[in-house]
Amino acid sequence: MDRPYFSVIVPVYRVELYLRQCVDSVLDQTFRDFELILVDDGSPDGCGAICDEYAAQDRRVSVIHQENRGLAGARRAGLERAQAEYVCFVDSDDWVRRDWLAVIHGCIKENGGPDMVLYEHVRDTGPAERPLLAPAGYYDRARLEKEIYPAMLCDLRPGRFGQELVPAYMCLKAARRALFLDHYVSDPRVTLFEDIAMAYECIYYARSLVVCTEPLYVYRQREQSILTAYRPRYFQEVRACFDYLRSHLGGKSEALDRQINGACMFRLTAGLVRELRRYPHVRDAAHHAAEGLRASGLAGLVRFGGLPPAMRGLLLLIKCGLYTPAVWLVKQRM
Secondary structure, three states: OOOOOEEEEEEEOOOOOOHHHHHHHHHOOOOOOEEEEEEEEOOOOOHHHHHHHHHHHOOOEEEEEEOOOHHHHHHHHHHHHOOOOEEEEOOOOOEEOOOHHHHHHHHHHHOOOOOEEEEEEEEOOEOOOOOOOOOOEEEOHHHHHHHHHHHOOOOOOOOOOOOOOOOOOHHHEEEEHHHHHHOOOOOOOOOOOHHHHHHHHHHHHOOOEEEEEEEEEEEOOOOOOOOOOOOOOHHHHHHHHHHHHHHHHOOOOHHHHHHHHHHHHHHHHHHHHHHHHHOOOHHHHHHHHHHHHHHHOHHHHOOOOOOOHHHHHHHHHHHOOOHHHHHHHHHHHO
C-alpha cells in the first residue's frame, strides 16, 4: 500500500471528555489521504479504550500504548511510527477545521514542497492569544534570514517585549518528517517547553516554509492544561528549555542570541506572574519564587544586554536577591 500524504500524531493523556471531538475532527477531513496515530501515553482514564475503538472502525487509525513518557516522548513515539513525508500534530483536547489538511496540502503543492507550513489558530473562547504575526507567503532561505530569523522568537522592543513573530506551538506547524526527527528535542529534562525547544530549531534549519494566516486549528482553553496549571518546578523547567535552546541555536547570530536571552527573561517574568496567581500576597509569592529561582539558577542565565529598561531593572532586583520588590513590581504591571 502507498504511504499516506500526511501522518497526524495525537498524544493522548487524561482527556476522556474531549478525545472524541478531537479524533472526529481529524477523521472528518475533506482531504482524506492521511494516517492518524493515537499515542496513549499511559492515560489512567478510558482514553486507551477509546483509541482502540477508533482503530477498529477506521483503517487509517493506529494506536500506540506506552507507559507515560510525557508530551515529548509521546510525540517521538508517533514520529517513529509515522509513514508519511509530512507530519502534523494535534493536541488531544483540541480540534481542527474540516479543511485543515486540504489547506495545508494546497500550500505544499502551490509552493513546490516547502519543508514547513505554519498556520493560525483560534481559541474556543475567542481569538488567538498569541497570534502568528509573520506575513503570509512563501519564504525561501534568503527571505527567512531577512524577515523571520531576526525576530522570530522574541520582540525586544518596550511595549512589545516577549511577543513572537512565530508562536512556538507545534500543533500549528506541518513539516517534513525528516526535519522533525533531525531536530526533535531529545533532552529528557525538557518537560514543559518542548515546543519552544523544538519549533525554533526546526524553523532555523528549514530550507523553506509557507506562512498561512488562516485559522485552521482550535485551541481549547482549560484551567488544567499543561500550559496553564501551576507547576512547582516551573523555573527549573524554563532553565532546562533555555539551556537546550542555547546549546542548539546559541552562537548562530547576535540577533538570535539576543532573542533567546529576551525570551528567557520573558519566561522568568511569567513565572513570577504564575506565583502571584497562586499566592496573591506579594511576600508569599516572592518566597516561593525565590525558592524556585535559587534552585534553578535561572536568573544567572539571563544577561542585561538587549533587554528593555524595565526588564533590566527587574532582573537587577532578582540578581540582588530582592525578590519581594521584584514581585511587587510585577504585580503593579499585571
